[in-house]
Amino acid sequence: MHPFDIKAALLAKHAQHVVLIHFPIALFIAGVVFDFLAQGVKRRTLAAVAYYNLLGAAISVVPVLATGILAWQFQLEGQRLKGVLLMHLVLGWTSAILIWITWGMHARARRHVSKGLPIVRLGLETVAVVIVGLTGHLGGFLSGVNGPS
């Protein structure tokens, strides 16, 4: 498929998932990086940047999950998954839940300024980045981005 063939990309039954997935991955990792920076230099502006990146990740992960499930239903007719495909599905859901929890912690802290963000979130965010990276790696492996063109 040509990268600028919009019609083919929109009509292909599982092309959307592999396009959309880049948004939550990039936004989440950027959000975590800004959160670590905000924690290190104690700047509220960086914390705000982190929050909005995490918000973007939390929102954009919804269509990614939807298109992933649709790809499973369309391309594989919902057959029972195993091996790498099953691992990708489980890690994908785990990543989504961790992204939502991370954003939820930041959103809660913004509503209750006096409480502040728990330092434990940095550990959770680190784990989440690793799982998101692993999910993306498996997704790239499955989509054949490293295969012959």
Next chain:
Amino acid sequence: MASLIATGLMGLGGITSRHNSYAASAQEKPASAAEVKIDNFSFGPMAITVSVGTTVTWINRDDIPHTVVSTDKVFKSKVLDTDEKFSFTFTKPGEYPYFCSIHPKMTGKVVVQ
């Protein structure tokens, strides 16, 4: 006259028995088979020509899952993990293009003559 009829019947019996022996030898002959290997995101050979009645077996030698799906919906495999196989017997002549539904740019064709 009676001897002529008897001779004719014997001859017919001989033809019938020869016919039966040919049919038996045809049944005993093992069905032909062909194999297509899936590796490195491609089907090998990409196009294969077989005779009617041939069973084609696809075997996934790649380290990621693939499927074998007929473009005309004649056959469809489940997801094949590494070293898993899928077989289909072609009973009608024609061209059968197929692809991997996980990686649609992976295509192949079976020509049945």
